[in-house]
Amino acid sequence: MTNPDTFWSERPILTHIYQYAQARRVSPWATFGGVLTRVIAATEPRIQLPAIVGGPGSLNLFVGIVGRSGQGKGASQAAAASCITISGGAIFDTITVGSGEGLAASYVQRVKDDDGNLTVEQHSESALFDVAEVDTLSALAGRQGSTLLSELRKVWSGERLGFQNRDQARSLPVESHTYRAALVVGVQPTRSGALLDDADGGTPQRFIWLPATDDHAPDRAPLAPPPLMWHAPGESIIPTIDGRRTITVCDSAWNIIDRARVARLRGDGDALDGHALFSRLKLAAALAILDGRGDVTDDDWRMGGAVMDVSDRTRAWCREAIRQQSIDTNRARAEARAESNVTAADHAEIVAINRAKDRIVSKLGTDWVGGASLRKSLTQSLRAHFEAALDELAEEQVIEISRDQSGTRARLTGSRVANSSPPLITPDNPRDSAARKGDTQGVASPSPRHTLVTPEEVPA
Structure with a gap:
């Protein structure tokens, strides 16, 4: 297997792409993906792989250029467009993706013939679809009744496009292998679920995933080499036989694909990599065509495997980014819930302490009152806050506290007694029941801090 790090020195065209990308400060792998899609778009649809x-x-x-925001996904495609000059082959336009039904309209249209009847006419045989952000694809695919992803899967395989409508005038069929398509999608790792989540449908395994990063970017950009001229393969390179121009494939690739197919027929194989070998064969064929040949050699097959290794690692990076994002999101939610719970608990504790303080003050006068008696005057739910209430009242100089061998005692401070006066009797602030009955033994006049004693605060 080719080492991806030495991949660029395998052929002059690859070295050119690498040097050009570094000169333009973009990712070589992303630029390589852009060059391949342009070369494939310029390869006429009659050029096909054999029926293995x-x-x-x-x-x-299909190529996904993976990088975080600002890592140059779009810039790499601009570099790819100027890296090589295409001569001959299919003429293609760079367009964006719309609906599933709109894919067919990229190639055919309805026109009236001389008799005024509507017929289907093919106006283009090739298109380079460019989607700057995978979110766009996700939004389109997420529309109710959207057929975009299923139609894209057909496009990848060169199958018949279009739908059979009751209104024939609206039907736009595109026959299989009569069109060429290349698709480039910019993918932020944490947004890649739009593609990865459709693994059961087979969408992610149809993409070559390439990074928009360059670990070996030089400190100083080299001079950009001049663009290379690439010539589309002619009849002398890939001849027409029975209406098709078929690329020949080496025995090693053919046998591996055949054995893997047998294994899948027997129920084995991974869902995500069900099309991995076909993707590798497409890459090998694209490398051969990029090199000006019409035959997939053992070297092409080996180098296609090197690109697939990069694709697998990049796809795994996307999966890990989504997993980590999920962990971070769940952690943030847990912390928010915990903070909310703590805030609620703090508030409840403050309310309980204030109630305990009011109750204690209502039981105090100028004489010392034992702590046990004060504690017992509190409801069961407030007794846990007795010490905190005493300490706060002492800090506020509302009460004096004496702690000795005989225990804890408390009384109102002199200033508190002098300034105290019965609180205003209102429905919201009734007098203490003991005070209303005239039972003032050991109890001073209710303090202004006295508040409503709720039923749950009646001492146990």
């Missing part, structure tokens, strides 16, 4: 599994294989290619 089922029918002929399409070269249609």
Whole structure:
């Protein structure tokens, strides 16, 4: 297997892409993905892979450029566009993705013939779809009744596009292998769930995942080499046989794909990597075409595997980013709940202490009152806050506290007694029941801090 770090020195065109990307301060892998999609878009749809599994294989290619915001996903595609000059091949426009039904409209349209009847006419055979942010794809795919992801999966395989409508005038069928498509999507790792979550449908395994980063970016940018001229393969390179121009595939690749297919027929294989070998074959064919050839060699197959290794690691990076984001989100929610609970608990404690303080003050006068008696005057729920209430009252100089061998005693301070007066009798502030009965033994006049004693505060 090719070491991805030495991949760039394998061929002159790859060295050129690497040097050009570093000169433009963008990711070589992202630029490579952009170059491949442009080369594939310029490769006419009659050029196909052999029928190893089922029918002929399409070269249609999907690439995800993965990077955080500001890491140059879009800049790498601009570099890819100027890195090589395309000569010949299919003419393509760079367009964005709309609805699933709109994909077919990228290639065909309804026109009236000489008799005034509507017929389907193909106006383009190739398109390069460019989606700057995967969120756009996610929003489109998330619409009610959206068929975008299912239609994109058909595009990747070169299958027939369009829907059979009751109104034939609105039907836009595109026959299989009559169109070429390349798709580039900018993907932020934490937003990649839009693709990864459709693993059961087979969407993520149809993408080549390439990083928008460059661990080996030099401190000083080198000079950019001039663009290279790339010539689309002609008939002499890939001849037409029975209406198709079929790329030849080396035995090693053919046998590996065949054995893996047999294993999947027998129920084995991973869902996410069900199309991994087909993706590798597409990459190998794209590398051959980029190199000006029409045959997938053992070297192409090996190098395609190196790119798939990078893709697998980049896809794993996305999965880890989503996992870590989920952990961080859950932790933040837990901390918010804990903080809310603490705040509520603190508030409840403050209320309880204040009630205990009011109750204690209502039982005190100029004479010392024992702590046991004061504690007993509190309801069961307030007794846990007795010491805190005493300490706060002492700090506020409302009471004096004596603690000795005989225990804790308390009484109102002199200034408190002098300034005390019966509180205003209102429905919200009734006098203490003992005071209303005239039982003042050992009890001073109610303090202004006296508040309503609720039923739950009646001493046990």
